Amino acid sequence: MRYQDQLFQQRESAILDAALQLFSEQPWDRVTIAQVAIAAGIGKGTVYKHFPSKEALYTQLAARLAQDHLAALHATKAAQPAGQALRPVTRLAFEHMLNTPLLAQLSHHCDRPEFQERLEPAFREQFQQIEGAYTLFFQDLLRDSLSHLNLNDDECMQLLWGVEACFNGVMARIAAGGFSHWAEPVALHDYFDCVTDFIIAGLCGQANALRATAASHE
Incomplete structure (x- = not known):
C-alpha cells in the first residue's frame, strides 16, 4: 500500500475514533463536523475529504460498529454445536446492542428512506452491503437451526421478515x-429472554407451516 494511502486510512480512522468518543459524551445528532475535526486534530476541510456529508460519517461509523457486531455473532455461531446457535446468537445480538446503544440509534437513523436519499451513492452502497451481510448471516443461521426442514431461499426470506421486525423493535x-x-x-x-423465546417459537411454527404448504402443492 502506498504511504499516502496509509496516511489517508489513518486519518479516516482518527476521524471515526474522534466521532465515536464525542457521540459517547453528548447526543450524537448534535455533534458538528467542526467538533469532530478539533477532536481528531485535523482541519474541518480534511474531514470533508473523507466524508462529504454528516450522513456519510454516520454511515461509516455505523458500518464499523456493525462489523464488530457481525464478527461477534459469527464467533458465537461457530462455537455452538450444529443446529443450536439460534438462541445464543439472538441473545448476544440483543446484549451487544444494549452495550453499544449507538449502533441501535445509528442503524435506525441510517435506515430511513429520507436519509438514504441524501446519502452519496458510494456510502449508500456501503450501507446496503452491511444489510446484505446481516441477511446472509441470518439466512445461514436459519438453515443451520432448521436444517431438517430444508428451507429454500424464498422461505428463509419470509422468516427473516418476522425476525427483522422483532430486531427493529428491540433496537427501538x-x-x-x-x-x-x-x-x-x-x-x-x-425482555430479551421473552423476545428471544417469541422469535424461536415463531420461526419454528411459521417454518413448519411454510413446509406444509409447499408439500401440499407438490
Whole structure:
C-alpha cells in the first residue's frame, strides 16, 4: 500500500475514533463536523475529504460498529454445536446492542428512506452491503437451526421478515432508553429472554407451516 494511502486510512480512522468518543459524551445528532475535526486534530476541510456529508460519517461509523457486531455473532455461531446457535446468537445480538446503544440509534437513523436519499451513492452502497451481510448471516443461521426442514431461499426470506421486525423493535426499545420511564419498569434482560423465546417459537411454527404448504402443492 502506498504511504499516502496509509496516511489517508489513518486519518479516516482518527476521524471515526474522534466521532465515536464525542457521540459517547453528548447526543450524537448534535455533534458538528467542526467538533469532530478539533477532536481528531485535523482541519474541518480534511474531514470533508473523507466524508462529504454528516450522513456519510454516520454511515461509516455505523458500518464499523456493525462489523464488530457481525464478527461477534459469527464467533458465537461457530462455537455452538450444529443446529443450536439460534438462541445464543439472538441473545448476544440483543446484549451487544444494549452495550453499544449507538449502533441501535445509528442503524435506525441510517435506515430511513429520507436519509438514504441524501446519502452519496458510494456510502449508500456501503450501507446496503452491511444489510446484505446481516441477511446472509441470518439466512445461514436459519438453515443451520432448521436444517431438517430444508428451507429454500424464498422461505428463509419470509422468516427473516418476522425476525427483522422483532430486531427493529428491540433496537427501538434500546434507542428509547429501555423501560425505566414506565410506571412498572421491565428489566431489559427479561425482555430479551421473552423476545428471544417469541422469535424461536415463531420461526419454528411459521417454518413448519411454510413446509406444509409447499408439500401440499407438490
